[in-house]
Amino acid sequence: MPIAPAPSSYQPETPITALAEWLGDPVDAARFPETRVRFRNDRWAAAVGLSDLTDERWQAHFGRFEPLPDNLLRPLALRYHGHQFRVYNPEIGDGRGFLFAQMRDGAGRLLDLGTKGSGQTPWSRAGDGRLTLKGAVREILATEMLEALGVYTSKTFSVVETGEALWRGDEPSPTRSAVLTRLSHGHIRIGTFQRLLALDQRDEMDALVDYCLTRFPGPPPPDDAPAREQPAVRLMHLVVERLADLAASWMVAGFVHGVLNTDNMNISGESFDYGPWRFLPRWQPGFTAAYFDHAGLYAFGRQPEALHWNCAQLALALRLLADAPPLIAALERFGPLYTAALGRRWCWRLGVATKGPEADAELVAASERLLTRSEDPPDRFFHAHRGGRDAPAEIAALLADRDRADSSHAYWSDERPQTMVIEEVESLWQPIAEHDDWDPLTRKIAAIRRMGEAHGPAPVPSGHSPSG
Template identity: 70%
Template sequence: MEPVPQAVSVSPQPGHAVPYRPDPQLAALAPWLGDPVEAAEFPQTVLRWRNDRAAAQVGLAGLSDAEWIAHFGRFAPLPGNLAGPLALRYHGHQFGVYNPELGDGRGFTFAQLRDGAGRLLDLGTKGSGQTPWSRRGDGRLTLKGAVREILATEMLEALGVNTSRTFSVVETGESLWRGDEPSPTRAAVLVRLSHGHIRIGTFQRLLALDKPEEMHQLIAYCLEQFPGAPDAAPAGASPAATLLHQVVARMADMAASYMVAGFVHGVLNTDNMNVTGESFDYGPWRWLPRWDARFVAAYFDEAGRYAFGRQPEVIGWNCGQLAVALRLVEEAPPLIAALETFGPLYQAAMARRWCWRLGVAPRGPEHDSALVEACEAAMRAQEIGPDAFFHAHRGGRGAEALPALAGYAPAGEDHPHWHGQPPQSLLIEEVESIWAPIAEHDDWSVLHANIAAIRQLGEALGTPPVPAGHAADAGAH
């Protein structure tokens, strides 16, 4: 086994604007929220991906590769942070069926730190070994799964979705057997940078165990660490109702962001719903090859519960499960009132995000809703996906072929990305073509070229719109 690099102190580099600011707030909740665990010992630690763009925002870009591996391959604690990893406990509805036997089975929360805007962020793992919640799993992650998560998070970030970011991937030298991949296959441990890991399922567990005191603590933690807009809830609302209003607003925007991106998450279980409204945990995801509400990402989703067009419905249903959990400490009427805001907030987010991706200035709810419907109809008629459609009509181009665009003015500056090149996409065939040279020749150049192209798309699109009054919980990266 190779020697273990020593842990290091973390300090900002000369001229670096963001210092490293550890803030392990979860430690106060740890006795009932998680289980102390240790990372697996890996035969090798080969650094394959370090997200220096994300690291710069939390004061960690100055780490050498050896220091990076020490912390994100061997999991030496970051200075001033959590003393050891925590595998979080939660329950959840999986494909509509309640499961009380859940929890972090191949990951843990490793550290918490503040970004330059003061937001509390978590560093959490995937593939770091077995925990008390692993059940029959080996606690590992395939290298292909890690590469797919890099691609998913980079593309979603470019398309304005509030998403976790793939912070690090270290190949571990192990061989894994999987039923849905050619085996044996290579293994990796991934670290994600995320705006918290508190799930709807975290609240469901406290309801199931009848833990009102812990429920009050968790509500207070979320309101303090993930603050929403002051006007997100009615004046005088209880903490539980205030939190639900905030979560509903975030989830409505997340649902709209999926639809405008043409993205199918695939496994929208309540244990995969972060109350910050940040999308995370990418398994069988897909992008639409054509606009089709019935398109399903997961081969095992035989009933189409999480089909593309059903995502807003099921995300709203998940918010309802949070409301059920909060009934442990709150009466029903204010929770119902919060849930009733989901539909209008979703429709507003759809129009706002649609105009943003088209690169046109909104004209008002009636016009914008009609525009969305006309664009969807055009995609269905032409049997094309949103990547090609939005690229072709960016800035209001082609209004003669889409009369609903007439009267819409371009918004923002034009960008060379929209001219002289095909639309950036990430269909399953493209993912396989990116993975193939890695699998066959250990050639990572195609991946890096695609990441560069995806980041150029994000630059061309610009900053995504933020719901009015919700700047505090926007996931701007």
């Protein structure tokens, strides 16, 4: 999980075109009244050879979506189905976004540039295909904070204000508009496989499995895994490993995604598509992010369960290619993998060495009891006790013979940690809304990246691709 990605030359490569006929629909971007660059992620632009673009060229590519050299000639709105709050919906797809370009980064990974708010597509239904500027700012904050906390997340690559007045039921309207471009390691979702199952498209499913194994590679399944040589089974093992780690990374970050539908689950294991997200103000398993999640289906403490359920839907889809027992065997690994990932990531954020799943699980449980009792925000807990310093007795006893991480970075001497609770999000938006003042947001991004430098690279499970 690179904190500062390695610079690279621009290396376009578009293998998605081999699947394009049945994977998506060619579309055109909306014509916006204006294109004003508001955010450009130059450190990740450098990783894909695009940091030298002038603002004028940046507007052309990420505001008007003129094709990048030797890349996709037209954007592709992807088709998929999905369970939305556990109700199957076959009428969805990229309704306000598209795949714009593909290229390799300095680590050799194939990455995608996709959009949000770029206009209507065949899958827009009654939507206008647009994004509010506040929604784009919220996605900047979510991705920057999660990246700094070691979560494998999409990156907010660009935000361009588009000059339209939008009406939304959950924001004061009319409100400003924007188009966002995100950098991701792929846009293939569990819902993509569900669609192929629903249409009984076995050949296409076989091609998609091959694409995912080639473009998002990982280690083979365990030696004792049944039918481990079958491509669909191999992919199932990789996705289980990735999503178990993703669930653990959200829990350690104190993050609530809010909408964990199967169309929001990326085969690459990335977190993406940030709508009603929240960071915890205190340790509360029942905390929800979406006001419409009345049953708490996607509450903070239920996120591992939700991702396990979503993996089960992938297993059902892959039954088109493989027998059930080996897919179930892969699915059954989720629990132990999640427990191990939670302990590994908890120790990383606390700045102590791991001691194995059982000892780490004991440390996590003791920490959770303390957090629940004290009602302190989790960010404060990890910052105050970094490397075991000032640890309460019940925690100190579990850290006695563990190595400690280097905590010499000046961040660890700050009076308080960086946080991103909803009140801070609103306070960062107000200067933009009222005075078009972007300085507080710029300063916050710099402070978050400084925190990421202090944490250093997160522990990456074997199921992730190199530098993933």
